[in-house]
Amino acid sequence: TRKSRPQRLLKAVEGKATLGDPQSVITAIDHFCRHKEWAMNVGDEKGSILDSLVIELSPVNVLELGTYCGYSTVRIARLLPPGARFITLEFNPDYAAVARQVIGWAGLEDKVQLVEGASGDWIPRLREHFGVQMFDLVFLDHWKDQYLPDTKQLEECGLIQKGTVLLADNVICPGTPDYLKYVRNSPHYDSRYYRSHLEYTKVEDGLEKSVFLGF
Ligand SMILES: O=C(NCCCOCn1ccc2cnccc21)c1cc(-c2ccc(F)cc2)cc(O)c1O
Ligand SMILES: [Mg+2]
Secondary structure, X not given: OOOOHHHHHHHHHHHHOOOOOHHHHHHHHHHHHHHOOOOOXXXXXXXXXXXXXXXXXXXXXXXXXXXXXXXXXXXXXXXXXXXXXXXXXXXXXHHHHHHHHHHHHOOOOOOEEEEEOOHXXXXXXXXXXXXXXXXXXXXXXXXXXXXXXXXXXXXXXXXXXXXXXXXEOOHHHHHOHHHHHHHHHOOOEEEEEEEEEOOOOOOEEEEEEEEEOOO
16 A cells, blocks of 8 residues: 555654764655655744753753654754653654654654653653652644643643643644643743744744743
C-alpha cells in the first residue's frame, strides 16, 4: 500500500538531513512541507516563536501533547539545557513510529521520552510513572478540543504550578475557542497571543502563551 504522509516526510528527512544534525532535520521537513506536501508541523514561522520562548524559559521539565512526526519535538529538544526532562505524548502509533525515527535522525533520542497513548489516560500517571513533580513548559498541539480539559486535569494533578508556561498551537486555525476563553479570562493566567500563520500558508494562526500565576 502507498506510504503514509508521515512516512513520505521521513523519507525526505533521510534523503536530505545529516544524521545527528537537528537543524538539517528541521530544514528538510520545512522544505518538504513547503514545496512537496503540506503537513501539520508547527512550521518555521511559529517554530521561530517557539524557539525564542524555549530559549528565554530554559525549561527543565517539558511536556508536549501531540508529537506527530517529531518536528516540534526536535525544535524544543535541541534547545534544552543538559539534564532537562522532555516527555512527548502521541496518540497515533504510526505517527509515533515516524517521530522516533525523526528524533533519532536529529540525534536527540536521549533527551526525549516519547509516550504513546491518550492525554486523558496519561496525565494522571505522569508523576508516579516518570517521577516528574511539575512542568515548566507545556506545548499543546494535539486534538484542539482536548486543550481545555487537559489543562484542567494538569492543574488538578498539580503538574501546573506558579510560573508554568502553557504554549498552545493553532488557537486561531483550526482554533481552540473554549481554551482561549478560559486562559484569557482566568485570573490565574497571564495570557498573550503571538500572531503568526498556519504552517506553510498565508492563513492566520498563532500561539497563545499563558503563564500560570498560582491559585
Ligand atoms: O489536528 C491537529 N493536530 C492534532 C493531531 C492529532 O493529535 C492527536 N493527539 C496527539 C497526542 C494526543 C494525546 N491524547 C489525545 C490525542 C492526541 C492540527 C491540525 C492542523 C490543521 C490546520 C488546517 C487544516 F486545514 C487542517 C489541519 C494544523 C495543526 O498545526 C495541527 O496541530
Ligand atoms: Mg499544530
